[in-house]
Amino acid sequence: xxxxxxxxxxxxxxxxxxxxxxxxxxxxxxxxxxxxxxxxxxxxxxxxxxxxxxxxxxxxxxxxxxxxxxxxxxxxxxxxxxxxxxxxxxxxxxxxxxxxxxxxxxxxxxxxxxxxxxxxxxxxxxxxxxxxxxxxxxxxxxxxxxxxxxxxxxxxxxxxxxxxxxxxxxxxxxxxxxxxxxxxxxxxxxxxxxxxxxxxxxxxxxxxxxxxxxxxxxxxxxxxxxxxxxxxxxxxxxxxxxxxxxxxxxxxxxxxxxxxxxxxxxxxxxxxxxxxxxxxxxxxxxxxxxxxxxxxxxxxxxxxxxxxxxxxxxxxxxxxxxxxxxxxxxxxxxxxxxxxxxxxxxxxxxxxxxxxxxxxxxxxxxxxxxxxxxxxxxxxxxxxxxxxxxxxxxxxxxxxxxxxxxxxxxxxxxxxxxxxxxxxxxxxxxxxxxxxxxxxxxxxxxxxxxxxxxxxxxxxxxxxxxxxxxxxxxxxxxxxxxxxxxxxxxxxxxxxxxxxxxxxxxxxxxxxxxxx
Amino acid sequence: xxxxxxxxxxxxxxxxxxxxxxxxxxxxxxxxxxxxxxxxxxxxxxxxxxxxxxxxxxxxxxxxxxxxxxxxxxxxxxxxxxxxxxxxxxxxxxxxxxxxxxxxxxxxxxxxxxxxxxxxxxxxxxxxxxxxxxxxxxxxxxxxxxxxxxxxxxxxxxxxxxxxxxxxxxxxxxxxxxxxxxxxxxxxxxxxxxxxxxxxxxxxxxxxxxxxxxxxxxxxxxxxxxxxxxxxxxxxxxxxxxxxxxxxxxxxxxxxxxxxxxxxxxxxxxxxxxxxxxxxxxxxxxxxxxxxxxxxxxxxxxxxxxxxxxxxxxxxxxxxxxxxxxxxxxxxxxxxxxxxxxxxxxxxxxx
Numbered sequence: 001x002x003x004x005x006x007x008x009x010x011x012x013x014x015x016x017x018x019x020x021x022x023x024x025x026x027x028x029x030x031x032x033x034x035x036x037x038x039x040x041x042x043x044x045x046x047x048x049x050x051x052x053x054x055x056x057x058x059x060x061x062x063x064x065x066x067x068x069x070x071x072x073x074x075x076x077x078x079x080x081x082x083x084x085x086x087x088x089x090x091x092x093x094x095x096x097x098x099x100x101x102x103x104x105x106x107x108x109x110x111x112x113x114x115x116x117x118x119x120x121x122x123x124x125x126x127x128x129x130x131x132x133x134x135x136x137x138x139x140x141x142x143x144x145x146x147x148x149x150x151x152x153x154x155x156x157x158x159x160x161x162x163x164x165x166x167x168x169x170x171x172x173x174x175x176x177x178x179x180x181x182x183x184x185x186x187x188x189x190x191x192x193x194x195x196x197x198x199x200x201x202x203x204x205x206x207x208x209x210x211x212x213x214x215x216x217x218x219x220x221x222x223x224x225x226x227x228x229x230x231x232x233x234x235x236x237x238x239x240x241x242x243x244x245x246x247x248x249x250x251x252x253x254x255x256x257x258x259x260x261x262x263x264x265x266x267x268x269x270x271x272x273x274x275x276x277x278x279x280x281x282x283x284x285x286x287x288x289x290x291x292x293x294x295x296x297x298x299x300x301x302x303x304x305x306x307x308x309x310x311x312x313x314x315x316x317x318x319x320x321x322x323x324x325x326x327x328x329x330x331x332x333x334x335x336x337x338x339x340x341x342x343x344x345x346x347x348x349x350x351x352x353x354x355x356x357x358x359x360x361x362x363x364x365x366x367x368x369x370x371x372x373x374x375x376x377x378x379x380x381x382x383x384x385x386x387x388x389x390x391x392x393x394x395x396x397x398x399x400x401x402x403x404x405x406x407x408x409x410x411x412x413x414x415x416x417x418x419x420x421x422x423x424x425x426x427x428x429x430x431x432x433x434x435x436x437x438x439x440x441x442x443x444x445x446x447x448x449x450x451x452x453x454x455x456x457x458x459x460x461x462x463x464x465x466x467x468x469x470x471x472x473x474x475x476x477x478x479x480x481x482x483x484x485x486x487x488x489x490x491x492x493x494x495x496x497x498x499x500x501x502x503x504x505x506x507x508x509x510x511x512x513x514x515x516x
Numbered sequence: 517x518x519x520x521x522x523x524x525x526x527x528x529x530x531x532x533x534x535x536x537x538x539x540x541x542x543x544x545x546x547x548x549x550x551x552x553x554x555x556x557x558x559x560x561x562x563x564x565x566x567x568x569x570x571x572x573x574x575x576x577x578x579x580x581x582x583x584x585x586x587x588x589x590x591x592x593x594x595x596x597x598x599x600x601x602x603x604x605x606x607x608x609x610x611x612x613x614x615x616x617x618x619x620x621x622x623x624x625x626x627x628x629x630x631x632x633x634x635x636x637x638x639x640x641x642x643x644x645x646x647x648x649x650x651x652x653x654x655x656x657x658x659x660x661x662x663x664x665x666x667x668x669x670x671x672x673x674x675x676x677x678x679x680x681x682x683x684x685x686x687x688x689x690x691x692x693x694x695x696x697x698x699x700x701x702x703x704x705x706x707x708x709x710x711x712x713x714x715x716x717x718x719x720x721x722x723x724x725x726x727x728x729x730x731x732x733x734x735x736x737x738x739x740x741x742x743x744x745x746x747x748x749x750x751x752x753x754x755x756x757x758x759x760x761x762x763x764x765x766x767x768x769x770x771x772x773x774x775x776x777x778x779x780x781x782x783x784x785x786x787x788x789x790x791x792x793x794x795x796x797x798x799x800x801x802x803x804x805x806x807x808x809x810x811x812x813x814x815x816x817x818x819x820x821x822x823x824x825x826x827x828x829x830x831x832x833x834x835x836x837x838x839x840x841x842x843x844x845x846x847x848x849x850x851x852x853x854x855x856x857x858x859x860x861x862x863x864x865x866x867x
Contacts, residue, residue, distance in 0.1 A: 311741075336744025343742070351742045354735040361731065367744030374725035381723075 001028040003065070004194050005050070005082075005163055010059035012045050015410070016440035019045040020056070021217040027163065032185055032195045034208035038237060038500075039297050039466035040437075042217035043198045047165050050196070051084045052076040063163075077104075083156030084165040089148050091140045091155070098123040098136035101155045126154055130187050146177025150184060157188070164188070165196045170204055171298060182207060200296050202233055202504050213237055238468065238500035256286040257322075259429050259460035265307055265317035278303055278314065279484045285429065290451065290461040292475025293486075294468055295503055300484040301464045302346070305433055308462075309343055310334040322428065336367035342422040346433040346464075348411065352418045355407035359399060362406045363388040363421055395420040396446070412443035419450055430454050433464040448474055468496050468503070522852035529848060530841045538834055542826070551824055559819025560812035568701030569818070572773055574811030576601065576765035576782065578710045580789035581796070581803040582717045583638075583761025588798050589721055590754035591734035592642070596656030597762040598786025599663030600637045604630035604763025606667045608770040609675060609777040612688030619691040626692055627767055634763020635756040637663055642755030646748040652755075660786075671777055685777040694772035704772035711804065713761070718800035730754050762786060783814070791839040797846075806842075813838065 005027040012020040019042045027033050037043045048054045050061065052070035061068045063080050076082040091100045098119040099106070107118035123136040132150055140148060149169055156164055166185075170178050185195055189209070197208055205211050206225060213221040213236035221228070221236035260283075267278040278300050285291045295301060306312045308319055310331035319327045321340055326333075334340055345351040353362050364373045364384055373384050388402045395416040399409055406414060415435070423430065432451060436444040451474060455461050465471050471478055478489040480502040487502050542552050560570045580597045587594035611626035641659060644650040668683070675685035694704040721727040732740040733750045741747050769781050788810055796802030817831030 331741065332744045332746055335742065345742060350736070351738050354732050354739050354743075356735045357731055361728065361735075364728075365732065365739070365743035370725055374728070377725040379723045379725070379728070 001030060003027065004029045004063065006062040006065075007050075008060045008062070010046065010049055010056045010061070012042075012049055012054055012056050014438075017438060019217050020049065022059070023214070023217075023219055025212060025219070025222075027194050027196060028210070029194055030189050030192045031210055032189050032197055032208040034205035034211045035196055035198045035214065036200065036202070036205040036211055036233060036237060037214035038200060038468065041214040041237075043200075043214055044167055045217075046214070047084065047167050047196065047198055050076070050163075051082060051165055077156075077159050077161065081160055081162040082165065083159055083161030083163070084167065085149065085152045085156060085169050086167045087169055087171055089152065091148060091151060093141035094139065096137050096139055097134055097143070097151050100140055100151055101126065101136075101158050103155060104159055122158070123154075126158060129191070130154065130157070130184060132184060144177070146173050146180060149173070149177075149181060153184060153188075157193070161193070163194045163196070165198070167198050168200070170199060170201065178204070200504070202230060202237075205233065206230070234497055234501060234504075237504075238496040256288050258284050259287050259322060260285040260308070260462065261318075261320040261323075262304075262308065263318045263320070265304070265314045265319070267303055267307065267312070267314050277484045278307070281317070281484070281486050283479060283486060285460040285462050287428070287460050288455060288458045289476040290455050290463055290474050292471035292478045293462070293464045293481050294471040294478055294489075294499055295466070295481035297466050299481045301433070301481050303484075304481070305343075305346075305431060305464060308431065309341060332367060339425050339427050340429065342425045342427040342430045344415075344418055344422050344430070344432040344435050346437070348414055348418055349407070353406045353414060356405060358403045359392075359406055359409070359417065360384055360388045360402050362417055363391050363402075365421060366425070391417065391420040391424070395450075412439045415439060415443065415447065419447060423450060423454060428459055430459055430461045431464075432461065434466065435463070436465075436467070436470060444470075468499060472496060472499070519853055522849050526845050526849040526852055530845045534834075534837045534841050537837055541830060541833060545826070545830065547824060547826055552820060552826060555819050555823050556813075556816040558816075559823075560816035564698070565701055566815060566819070568698065568703045569815040570808065570812045571707050572702045572704065572811075573814045574808045575704075575706045575710050575768050575772065576785040577789055577792055577807035577810055578714060578803060579706075579765035579768060580762045580786050581792045581807055582710075582713055582800060583634075583758040583765075584789055584793040585717060585721065585796075585798050585800055585803060586730065586754050586761070587638070587758035588793055589727075589734050590730045590751060591737065592645070592751065592754060592758070593653045594638065594641070594656050594755065594758050595653060595790060596638065596641060596659050596663075596759070596786075597765075597789050598782060598784065599656075599660035600634035600759040600762035601766040601769075601782050601786045602664045602667040603637050603766070604634040604760075605766030605770045605777055605781045606630075606670060607633035607763065608692075608767035609685050609688065612692035612771060612775075613675070613686050615692075616689060617691060622689070622691040623694065623771065626771055627764060630763040630767035631760040632763070634766065635760030638755040638757075638759020638762070639752055641759075642752045645755075646751050667777075668779060671779065675777060683779055687776050688771065692771055693775055694768070702773065704768075706768035706772040710764075710768070713764070714800045714804050717761075721800065726750075726753065762789075765789075788835065788839075791842070795839075795842040795845075810835070810838070 003026050007023060007025045010020050010023040011018065023046055035043050035046065045054065049056050050070070052072045052075050055071070061070065068080055070076050070080060073084070101123050102119050107115040107122060109115045120136050127134055134147065134150065140151060143151065153164065170181060173181060185197070189195055199205055208225060210224050211228060211233065212219055213233060215237060221232065262281060262283050265278050265281040281304060283291065293301060303312070307314050310326065310329050310333065313328060318325055335343055349355055354365065364387065373380055385402065391397070392399060392402060397413045397416045399413060409417070419435070430451065435447050435451065439447065451461055451463070463471065463474055472494050477491065478493070478499060480487045480489060480499060482502065482505055489499055489502065493499065539549055542549055559566055561567055580601055584594060584597055607629035608626040611622070611629050615622065615625060617625060637659060641652050641655040644655050645652045671685060672683050676683050677686055694706050697703045697705060721730065729740065729745045729750045732743060732745055733747050737747050765785060766781060770777055774781065792803055792806045792810055796806045813835060817828070817834065820826040820831060821828050
């Protein structure tokens with residue numbers, strides 16, 4: 001089979017982070033090629049390079065053995081016939097299936113009136129070819145997620161795409177919808193369309209023709225599906241690695257006080273009941289330990305943190321903080337009024353900071369600080385600037401001053417501000433969600449060191465991360481979140497491959513695990 | 517390019533653009549340029565009396581702007597100052613005409629009721645937002661009409677003396693009149709009150725905890741909620757204060773200028789205030805300067821019609837020109853600041 005798309009040494013860097021490190025990749029005509037890897041392994045970045053969203057720092061792309069310079073997504077589809085379907089819908093929800101599919105080339109009557117008959121005919125022809133049953137006149141927003149993705153695929157097809165890139169499209173689908181997605185992909189590939197299928201699910205990758213595994217931006221394995229087994233892929237994804245950390249001063253003992261206890265939390269997802277939610281989740285975090293929650297993104301970690309911090313309330317179950325029931329407390333009450341929890345949220349721009357306000361305003365965020373920074377509700381300016389100055393020097397924040405807007409800081413420096421602000425609360429429980437996401441090595445080390453300090457001071461730390469190395473490095477105990485349930489990792493297990501096996505859904509005892 | 521220089525240059529360019537367009541319009545309408553500009557200037561800043569004319573127009577503009585500053589800081593696009601102003605004028609008239617009190621108390625009560633009327637009207641839009649997630653742009657814009665026509669209804673059927681022909685209320689009692697500060701002019705006590713309130717609003721926004729929460733909610737409501745700030749409460753308070761200040765603007769017109777309620781109590785002060793706030797970069801001190809400026813344009817424009825015969829719509833065109841140009845000015849300034857004197861744009865980041 002001829003090679004339709006080939007890359008040589010693609011390198012893509014974001015500031016100091018190298019997302020793609022010299023990727024060589026070959027896509028053959030009519031094949032479904034899986035691109036497998038953990039979160040942050042560089043899959044999406046690579047796809048965006050192919051789709052013209054990013055231009056690579058180094059490396060070359062060849063299409064039909066001719067060097068291609070893909071400048072924009074429009075370029076990709078028009079000049080190189082590369083289409084992309086992303087996880088989140090790009091359809092116009094109030095338009096019909098037909099209108100969406102023919103979106104870029106709407107058949108018209110003399111370029112003036114929309115020719116509905118022609119739309120219908122064109123779409124029906126297309127549906128016939130790919131053997132999909134859809135009514136071209138139904139409105140897109142009334143369709144299920146799976147059907148919407150079929151429409152997206154057809155839309156890309158209608159633009160004469162030869163190469164289709166799918167970015168984790170299966171993540172939001174129910175099992176039977178995944179089935180019909182694959183049968184559609186198979187039909188397309190049999191007709192000569194080449195497909196790149198990005199996923200972090202092993203069993204989905206094993207249904208493709210060829211598999212490339214990425215880890216930390218590098219290709220660790222490329223092989224035909226028949227040549228590799230489950231174990232090979234697991235090894236390539238997670239590597240055989242154990243991390244011994246020297247900063248860990250003591251192992252947790254049973255005498256430690258339980259700071260946070262979560263008992264049998266169940267939640268309901270109103271939007272899509274089929275999707276996983278929290279299923280009887282229980283855990284406890286002791287003083288002086290870091291509990292790491294590993295897992296692929298989107299397995300319920302966000303909802304769990306929302307429940308603990310009071311942003312949403314569970315259907316069943318209890319959250320106890322130092323034996324006090326806080327299940328029904330509001331987030332205002334939990335996070336600030338009583339200074340019970342220091343919370344470093346996953347999204348440092350949308351949630352963790354007030355981006356358009358000066359650094360000082362970000363440093364003092366928190367209702368609990370009202371008393372010290374706003375005595376009698378009036379701003380205590382010298383105290384605020386002194387606090388900010390200390391925070392900047394103690395956390396080594398690189399900034400042009402303390403009155404610059406928070407969004408002028410780099411991600412790492414902003415994270416240091418958030419970290420410093422939260423850790424200065426002296427709460428008994430520290431929750432850190434993805435604390436080092438997108439940070440360079442040095443800043444990551446700094447963040448880890450600060451969290452470790454808190455642990456050594458006897459605080460309880462709950463760490464949620466999609467980066468397995470981070471979890472293994474920092475955690476005293478590890479649990480894995482998979483489809484809304486927690487699975488305990490045997491104590492002392494620090495082998496990434498063993499934990500990775502649980503993360504992708506293969507573990508011996510498939511009962512709902514309880515962590516005591 | 518130097519920042520201050522860029523700022524000054526952009527202002528000059530914008531002013532020049534306005535002058536060119538407005539001059540062209542005047543010439544096309546067949547008026548003498550020199551006469552028009554002389555009257556415009558004389559009518560707004562020429563003498564004590566005309567400065568007074570400028571100041572009494574500045575007063576409602578400034579008060580309404582102060583309210584809008586609070587709402588805009590909270591990220592709420594309150595475009596309902598006009599309606600809130602009318603209800604404030606209505607409230608002030610009620611107290612002024614029907615309540616009998618010693619002077620100071622009378623004025624204070626009128627101020628209180630106008631603040632309350634305007635404030636509740638603003639609060640209602642805030643309530644719709646927090647409770648039903650209704651977009652405040654729509655609700656405040658639409659509630660303008662409701663407020664204005666409620667006021668007209670009461671004016672026509674209840675406040676107007678039965679035998680009167682024109683829809684005007686009775687005169688307010690002399691005890692409710694805002695005292696004239698300078699003999700021979702119209703400068704009333706509402707003007708220093710507005711200036712004091714401008715300082716107060718600046719203090720509220722920049723120096724108090726409430727101001728901090730308002731800024732925080734406006735910058736990022738999710739971040740504010742994460743910081744433990746009660747977002748809904750902050751929204752309601754901001755909308756109440758915002759409407760209240762617009763109500764005070766209406767109070768000033770009734771107690772300070774007309775001494776009765778008329779239909780044309782506000783020639784779009786509430787809408788011009790939106791532009792003032794944006795031009796003043798949502799800053800209370802800036803609003804003082806900009807509202808003085810717009811007060812001058814309005815005052816001068818009034819003379820233009822009386823003395824030269826230039827039709828009022830042309831003055832409205834001038835106001836519109838100012839608004840558009842002033843909103844363009846920051847963009848121009850940014851562009852200039854990024855440009856080196858040799859015309860090559862400097863690189864800002866990699867994107």
